[in-house]
Amino acid sequence: EVVMTQSPATLSVSPGESATLSCRASQSVSSNLAWYQQKPGQAPRLLIYGASIRATGIPIRFSGSGSGTEFTLTISSLQSEDFAVYYCQQYNHWLRTFGPGTKVDIK
């Protein structure tokens, strides 16, 4: 099983600032990495797939990078609607796995 870790667990950011979230895989997942956003009481929403490809309708302030075992989600100029929990997920290995999540809250 590929173990996904995310850091930090919580990130406190002021509106308008940028946020950098990290995701690490225990073995290479190539670029088969997705990022999701989840707000309280809602289903997750796909933000990024293929490590860096924005999903349909996702604002350009969301960007993903990385390959292999190290990945980053950057949110530039955070808006009020961006405060949420973010998960990474690998889909390179047969058994898919999610990271534990990073909560982005208001500073």
Place this chain on the structure above:
Amino acid sequence: EVQLVESGGGLVQPGGSQRLSCAASGFPFSSYALSWVRQAPGKGLEWVSGISGSGDITYYADSVKGRFNISRDNSKNTLYLQMNSLRAEDTAVYYCGDYYYMDVWGKGTTVSVSS
């Protein structure tokens, strides 16, 4: 428009069984491998199981292997999850979606395992 509608959740006693369904529409169902993902209350997302488009290849997380069975009926565009020997830790909202990355999410169906 792609739609996924999960159903079949409810309250079940420990050791009991439940079958979840996921009705799909808006895409060529049999061409897509699918997954079940769950989220326990206040916890993160956990991938549970996956199945190939034809239904002949299945995968399970260690936490459910031997207790859960994923299947599909391509004539009905429906995905299933048969859950047996349920435990309290199986309590969660269950979602179905693509086996690769989940670009479409339903509302999920809630399974509560409690006496």
